[in-house]
Amino acid sequence: MKSIFVGNLPWSVGDEELKAKFEEFGAVISARIVTDKMSNRSRGFGFVDMEDADAEKAVSAMTGYKWGDREITVNEARPKTERAPRERRSGGYRNFMF
Structure with missing residues (x-):
């Protein structure tokens, strides 16, 4: 099985529409649009899983x-890379212990 990255998608495209488009080339195991966690709106890209x-x-x-009016980007998805944890800063004042 391979995972395909699909980028620069129109904001209106949903999971089912993405799946239907890729079913033209074979069986789709899964298709998902990545959404913003806060607004639940599409982030303009997704992933499709298919046989090799x-x-x-x-x-x-x-x-x-x-x-639509966008030229999409399609390539084999790369595995997630481990990222160093970000330093968190909150507020304008630092909490110092005296």
């Missing part, structure tokens, strides 16, 4: 595809 051969066909066919 179908995923390769989909990436080839969909690269440069114009969806």
Whole structure:
């Protein structure tokens, strides 16, 4: 199984529409649009999981595809990289212990 990254999607595209578009190239295991946690609105990208051969066909066919008024980005998803934890700062004053 391969996971495909799909970027620069129109804001209106939902999970089912993404799945339907990629089903043209084979069976879709899952399709999901990434949403903002606070507003629950699309962040303009998503992921589609397909079997290897179908995923390769989909990436080839969909690269440069114009969806609405946007040219989408399609490539094999990269695994998440470990990021160093961010330093948290809160407020304008620092709490010092005396």
